[in-house]
Amino acid sequence: MIAYLTAMAISAGIYALLALGVNLTWGMAGMVNLGLAGFFAVGGYVSAMLTKAGVAIPLGIAAGALAAAATGAGVALITARLRADYLAIVTLGFSESVRIAAANEIWLTNGSDGIAGIPGPWRGTLPPQQFNLVFLIIVVAVLIVTFVLLQRLVHSPFGRVLRAIRDDEDVAGVAGKYVLAFKVKAFAVGAAVLGVAGALYAHETSFVAPDLFAPLLTLNIILALVAGGVGNNAGAVIGAVLIVVLLEGTRFIAPLLPFLAPAQIAAVRELLVSGLLLVILRVLPAGIVPEKIST
Amino acid sequence: MLTDIVQLVLNGIMAGAILAAPAIGFTAIYAVLRFPNFAVASHATIGAFAGYCANVWLGLPLLPSAVVAFLVAGIVGVTSDSLVLRPLRSAGLITTTIASVALTIALENLVRLGFGNALRNYDLPIMRDWRFGGIRVGPQQLEDLAISAAAVAALFTFLAFTRLGKAMRAVADNPTLAAIKGIDADRIARIVNFIAMGLAGLGGMLLGLDTSIDPLTGFRAILAIFAAAVVGGLGSIPGAVVGALTVGVAEELSQLVLPSDYRTVVGFIAILLVLSFRPRGILGARAY
Numbered sequence: 178m179i180a181y182l183t184a185m186a187i188s189a190g191i192y193a194l195l196a197l198g199v200n201l202t203w204g205m206a207g208m209v210n211l212g213l214a215g216f217f218a219v220g221g222y223v224s225a226m227l228t229k230a231g232v233a234i235p236l237g238i239a240a241g242a243l244a245a246a247a248t249g250a251g252v253a254l255i256t257a258r259l260r261a262d263y264l265a266i267v268t269l270g271f272s273e274s275v276r277i278a279a280a281n282e283i284w285l286t287n288g289s290d291g292i293a294g295i296p297g298p299w300r301g302t303l304p305p306q307q308f309n310l311v312f313l314i315i316v317v318a319v320l321i322v323t324f325v326l327l328q329r330l331v332h333s334p335f336g337r338v339l340r341a342i343r344d345d346e347d348v349a350g351v352a353g354k355y356v357l358a359f360k361v362k363a364f365a366v367g368a369a370v371l372g373v374a375g376a377l378y379a380h381e382t383s384f385v386a387p388d389l390f391a392p393l394l395t396l397n398i399i400l401a402l403v404a405g406g407v408g409n410n411a412g413a414v415i416g417a418v419l420i421v422v423l424l425e426g427t428r429f430i431a432p433l434l435p436f437l438a439p440a441q442i443a444a445v446r447e448l449l450v451s452g453l454l455l456v457i458l459r460v461l462p463a464g465i466v467p468e469k470i471s472t
Numbered sequence: 473m474l475t476d477i478v479q480l481v482l483n484g485i486m487a488g489a490i491l492a493a494p495a496i497g498f499t500a501i502y503a504v505l506r507f508p509n510f511a512v513a514s515h516a517t518i519g520a521f522a523g524y525c526a527n528v529w530l531g532l533p534l535l536p537s538a539v540v541a542f543l544v545a546g547i548v549g550v551t552s553d554s555l556v557l558r559p560l561r562s563a564g565l566i567t568t569t570i571a572s573v574a575l576t577i578a579l580e581n582l583v584r585l586g587f588g589n590a591l592r593n594y595d596l597p598i599m600r601d602w603r604f605g606g607i608r609v610g611p612q613q614l615e616d617l618a619i620s621a622a623a624v625a626a627l628f629t630f631l632a633f634t635r636l637g638k639a640m641r642a643v644a645d646n647p648t649l650a651a652i653k654g655i656d657a658d659r660i661a662r663i664v665n666f667i668a669m670g671l672a673g674l675g676g677m678l679l680g681l682d683t684s685i686d687p688l689t690g691f692r693a694i695l696a697i698f699a700a701a702v703v704g705g706l707g708s709i710p711g712a713v714v715g716a717l718t719v720g721v722a723e724e725l726s727q728l729v730l731p732s733d734y735r736t737v738v739g740f741i742a743i744l745l746v747l748s749f750r751p752r753g754i755l756g757a758r759a760y
Binding site for chain 1: 502507508510556559560563565566567569570571573574575577578581582584585588589687691694695698699702706731733734736737739740743744747748751
C-alpha cells in the first residue's frame with residue numbers, strides 16, 4: 178500500500194511539474210501548448226540517452242531541460258507572430274512528429290521498443306521501496322524549487338510583461354516591449370520545466386518509449402490546469418494532484434463493469450476524463466483557485 | 473525512375489482528393505466560427521464506422537454507405553456542437569479549441585466503447601489494378617476520387633448558387649454585417665457544422681476503404697487535414713482543395729527520400745514552411 182501511495186505521489190509530482198510548465202506559457206503568456214507531450218519526451222529521451230552513456234544523472238536532467246528549451250524556442254519562433262489557433266495546430270503537430278521520429282529513428286532511440294535500463298539515483302544500492310521514497314523526495318524538492326522560482330517569475334517585471342502580452346499584445350508592444358522575444362523566452366522556460374519532468378519520469382521508471390508520450394497525456398495535464406485554475410501556480414499543483422487521484426480512482430471502475438473488454442474499460446476511463454474537462458470548462462471556467470488579478 | 477515519380481504523383485492526387493473532404497470541413501468551420509475544431513478527427517472516425525455499419529451490417533453498396541457516413545457524421549456534428557461547443561464559444565478561442573480536443577477524445581472513446589480497438593474492413597469486391605504502361609491505378613481509388621470530387625462539387629454549387637450558401641459566405645466574410653442584414657448566425661453555424669462534419673465523416677470512410685478502420689482512423693489523419701487547410705490558407709475552401717492535393721502529392725513524393733512512416737511528419741513540415749514564408753497560405757484567407 179505504501180509502495181502504491183509513493184508511486185502515486187511521484188506521478189502527482191511529475192504531473193504538477195508539467196502543469197506548472199504549461200501554466201507559464203498558457204496561463205501567463207496566453208500561448209496554448211497542445212504539444213507538451215513532445216517536450217516531455219525530448220527531456221526524457223535526452224536524459225535517458227546521456228545517462229546511459231555514462232553522464233551523471235543531474236547533468237542528464239539539465240541537458241534534457243536545455244534540449245526541451247531549445248526546441249520550445251524553435252517552435253515559438255515560428256509561431257509567435259501568428260494567432261493562438263496556429264500555435265495549437267503546430268504544437269500538436271510537433272508532439273506527433275517527435276513521437277513518430279522516436280518510433281522510427283531506431284539507431285538513436287531504439288524505435289518503438291524504447292530505451293530500457295535507464296539509471297536512477299542509487300537504484301542498485303537501495304531496495305526498491307526505499308528507492309521510490311528517495312525518488313519521491315527528489316521529485317518534491319524539484320517541484321518546490323520550480324514552484325518558488327516560477328512564483329518569483331510571476332511577480333517579477335518579466336512576469337508582468339507576459340501577462341500584459343496575454344491580455345493585449347499590441348498595448349505591450351506600444352509600451353516598448355519586444356513581444357516576440359518575451360514570447361520565445363516564456364515558451365523556452367516553460368518547455369524546460371516540461372523537459373525536467375520528462376527526465377525525472379525516465380529516471381523513475383527506467384524506461385521510455387514513444388507510446389508513453391501520446392496526446393492523452395496532454396489532455397490530462399490540460400485538465401489538471403483547467404481544474405486548478407489557469408494562470409495560477411498553486412492551482413496548477415492542486416489540479417495535478419486531483420487529476421492523479423481521479424485517474425487512479427478510475428482504475429477501480431474495472432471490477433464494477435466485468436462485462437467490458439479491457440479496451441472498453443480504457444475507453445470509459447478516457448470518456449470520464451474528457452467529459453470532466455468539458456464539464457469544468459462549462460461550470461467552473463476559472464478553476465478551483467482562480468487567478469488573483471491585482472489592480 | 474520517371475514512371476515511379478508519375479506513379480507517386482498519381483497516388484498523391486488520389487490521396488489528396490480524399491483528404492480534401494475533411495480539410496474543407498475543418499476550414500469551413502474555421503471560416504464561419506473562427507476556431508480550429510479538432511473534433512473533425514472523431515467525426516471522421518464516426519463517419520467511417522457509420523459507413524462500415526451500413527456496408528457490412530446492412531449490406532448496402534458503397535455509394536449509399538457513403539451517404540450514410542455523411543449524414544450520421546453531420547448529425548452528430550450538429551448535436552455535439554450545440555450541446556458542447558456552442559455554449560463555450562463566448563469564453564474565447566483557446567477555451568473552445570481545448571473543448572474541441574476534449575470532445576474529439578470523448579467521441580473517439582464512445583466509438584471505442586461500442587466497437588473495441590479491432591481493425592475492421594469494408595465489404596468490397598476485390599478488383600485487379602489497371603495498368604497503363606508501368607503505371608498502376610486501382611479502380612477502388614478512382615471510385616474514392618469520384619465520390620470525393622462529387623461531394624466537393626456539390627458543396628461549391630451550394631455555396632455559389634443558393635441563398636443559404638451566400639448567407640454562409642456572408643457570415644464568414646463579415647459576421648457583424650451579416651447579422652445586421654438579418655442572417656441568423658446560429659442557424660448558419662448549425663448548417664456549417666452539418667456540412668463540415670458530414671464531409672469529415674465521408675472523408676473518414678474513404679480513408680478507410682483502401683485499408684481498414686479503427687477508433688484512431690480520424691486522429692491519424694488530423695495532421696494531414698490541418699496541413700491541407702493551413703497550406704491552402706486557413707478559412708479558404710478552394711484553398712483546402714489545393715492544400716489537400718499539395719499535401720497528398722508531397723506525402724507520396726517524400727517516399728523517394730524518407731521512410732514511409734514519416735508521411736505524417738511531411739504534413740507538419742508543410743505547415744512549418746507555409747507559416748514561415750507565407751502564413752496566409754497559397755490562396756489566402758478568402759472564404760470562397
